[in-house]
Amino acid sequence: MTALIVEKAGPQASxxxxxxxxxxxxxxxxxxxxxxxxxxxxxxxxxxxxxxxxVEITLGGLHLECQGEGWxxxxxxxxxxxxxGQPLEVWRPFKVALGQRLRFASPRLGARAYLALPGGVxxxxxxxxxATVQREGVxxxxxxxxxxxxxxxxxxxxxxxxxxxxxxxxxxxxLSPARLELILGAQAxxxxxxxxxxxxxxxxxxxxxxxxxxxxxTGEPLRYSGPGLISEGIPLGAVQVPPDGQPIxxxxxxxxxxxxxxxxxxxxxxxxxxxxxxxxETVQLWPQVAYAAQQxxxxxxxxxx
Amino acid sequence: xxxRVELAAIDCLTLRLFDAxxxxxxxxxxxxxxxxxxxxxxxxxxxVPSYTTxxxxxxxxxxxxxxxxxxxxxxxxxxxxxxAERGREVSLPVWYHPSVGPDLEPLARQRGLAVDxxxxxxxxxxxxxxxxxxxxxxxxxxxxxxxxxxxxxxxxRKAVAAGSVGIAERQxxxxxxxxxxxxxxxxxxxxxxxxxxxxxxxxxxxxxxxRFVPIERDQFLRLGGDATPMEAQP
Numbered sequence: 001m002t003a004l005i006v007e008k009a010g011p012q013a014s015x016x017x018x019x020x021x022x023x024x025x026x027x028x029x030x031x032x033x034x035x036x037x038x039x040x041x042x043x044x045x046x047x048x049x050x051x052x053x054x055v056e057i058t059l060g061g062l063h064l065e066c067q068g069e070g071w072x073x074x075x076x077x078x079x080x081x082x083x084x085g086q087p088l089e090v091w092r093p094f095k096v097a098l099g100q101r102l103r104f105a106s107p108r109l110g111a112r113a114y115l116a117l118p119g120g121v122x123x124x125x126x127x128x129x130x131a132t133v134q135r136e137g138v139x140x141x142x143x144x145x146x147x148x149x150x151x152x153x154x155x156x157x158x159x160x161x162x163x164x165x166x167x168x169x170x171x172x173x174x175l176s177p178a179r180l181e182l183i184l185g186a187q188a189x190x191x192x193x194x195x196x197x198x199x200x201x202x203x204x205x206x207x208x209x210x211x212x213x214x215x216x217x218t219g220e221p222l223r224y225s226g227p228g229l230i231s232e233g234i235p236l237g238a239v240q241v242p243p244d245g246q247p248i249x250x251x252x253x254x255x256x257x258x259x260x261x262x263x264x265x266x267x268x269x270x271x272x273x274x275x276x277x278x279x280x281e282t283v284q285l286w287p288q289v290a291y292a293a294q295q296x297x298x299x300x301x302x303x304x305x
Numbered sequence: 306x307x308x309r310v311e312l313a314a315i316d317c318l319t320l321r322l323f324d325a326x327x328x329x330x331x332x333x334x335x336x337x338x339x340x341x342x343x344x345x346x347x348x349x350x351x352x353v354p355s356y357t358t359x360x361x362x363x364x365x366x367x368x369x370x371x372x373x374x375x376x377x378x379x380x381x382x383x384x385x386x387x388x389a390e391r392g393r394e395v396s397l398p399v400w401y402h403p404s405v406g407p408d409l410e411p412l413a414r415q416r417g418l419a420v421d422x423x424x425x426x427x428x429x430x431x432x433x434x435x436x437x438x439x440x441x442x443x444x445x446x447x448x449x450x451x452x453x454x455x456x457x458x459x460x461x462r463k464a465v466a467a468g469s470v471g472i473a474e475r476q477x478x479x480x481x482x483x484x485x486x487x488x489x490x491x492x493x494x495x496x497x498x499x500x501x502x503x504x505x506x507x508x509x510x511x512x513x514x515x516r517f518v519p520i521e522r523d524q525f526l527r528l529g530g531d532a533t534p535m536e537a538q539p
Contacts, residue, residue, distance in 0.1 A: 027437035186311035233353030233360025235314035257438035265314035
């Protein structure tokens with residue numbers, strides 16, 4: 001059996017797939033790859049199921065040793081990956097041989113890289129998913145929510161069903177400043193007119209206090225003057241505004257219900273783009289209607305097969 | 306019930322059925338969830354019930370906004386509350402004691418109650434599980450007797466022991482695992498609330514009716530409880 005052995009784990013590398021569904025009423029969160037589009041492309045390059053488990057590498061620092069040979073694929077951020085010191089191109093499959101060292105350095109473009117293995121990373125399933133959620137202690141290689149650790153084995157058994165690079169025209173643009181489409185929600189009317197203007201006309205800075213639960217933006221505080229709210233289910237990408245007026249974009253590992261006012265929700269495409277933003281980066285919120293966002297979503301989706 | 310369907314995200318709708326927290330909402334929300342699951346079938350990604358709402362996440366590859374809204378209307382037209390089946394009845398043993406419930410005595414003093422009276426009030430009624438959230442298996446239950454209602458701690462504790470039974474305003478809950486928490490802790494249950502090995506993972510489901518049964522220390526230990534004391538100060 002061929003495998004990658006973790007020699008150095010880096011700040012945050014974890015096993016992620018398409019996440020859990022059908023269990024959020026039990027308080028179990030969604031989980032899954034934050035940049036789902038890059039995850040899908042990584043799997044597509046090897047002909048995997050698009051939601052197959054991959055390694056999500058945040059900010060780099062992961063060192064792997066190859067035990068055996070085979071094809072792997074890399075998508076998402078450019079974290080200065082090298083194979084035996086030779087730079088690897090993102091959005092392409094690559095071949096590894098026994099004893100070679102695959103290393104991720106630090107962000108050159110984007111924040112999260114996705115490494116696919118033939119047939120997907122094998123890990124125990126909970127509710128049909130091995131997505132690692134550290135806060136809940138579920139998923140990952142050990143089924144206990146652990147991120148990758150030194151000595152972990154990422155094994156694969158299959159020959160890849162395909163070996164192909166992502167067409168240049170389909171490679172997501174991580175170079176242009178992030179413009180994040182936001183669909184206004186039912187509580188938008190509770191924000192002051194000035195705040196509605198500021199939300200879409202002032203820059204927002206990605207804060208370092210961000211993780212897989214939520215990403216904080218700092219900027220001109222948004223004021224909510226509407227009625228108090230009763231906790232309710234919160235969608236991926238929800239733009240939650242706590243009393244300090246600094247929005248938190250709720251991501252895959254968010255709590256399942258919450259009671260802060262919400263300006264609306266980012267589209268899944270915008271969530272994928274935001275997942276590639278580094279602390280200190282400036283982003284723009286872009287009001288969009290649901291219909292247009294759904295069209296864009298369908299156009300961007302990776303087709304299986 | 307007055308249904309309003311709100312856009313929550315490009316693939317999520319919030320179905321708002323009520324405006325205030327009320328135990329009478331629960332059978333309606335249960336019935337609605339059941340109908341929505343049947344109507345949406347494989348197009349349903351997830352359904353998250355809460356006190357007054359259901360958040361429905363549907364599969365954009367199968368439905369668009371218009372179709373999803375039409376299915377909601379279809380599923381919920383002529384809805385009647387789930388009368389016969391008001392959720393399951395669940396009994397949870399609780400050791401009410403200051404060593405594992407550091408807020409038991411302060412809370413009783415503050416409310417002018419004897420500790421035994423507080424315990425009798427807390428264990429004297431069945432609670433509805435309104436929603437699960439905060440952590441896997443964490444059920445928001447209510448409503449507690451108004452004499453027990455008390456605000457969350459000004460500073461949440463960094464680590465609340467698994468099984469801790471808490472009160473916040475008119476709600477009560479058990480922490481399924483160690484986590485930060487700001488609820489007033491009055492005791493501890495030895496029962497496991499969330500376990501990947503458990504059928505359905507979570508002991509509690511929205512709509513269940515829960516009763517707390519006071520037990521003594523030796524029974525708590527026999528049932529597998531961890532009696533490690535909690536620090537009184539957060």
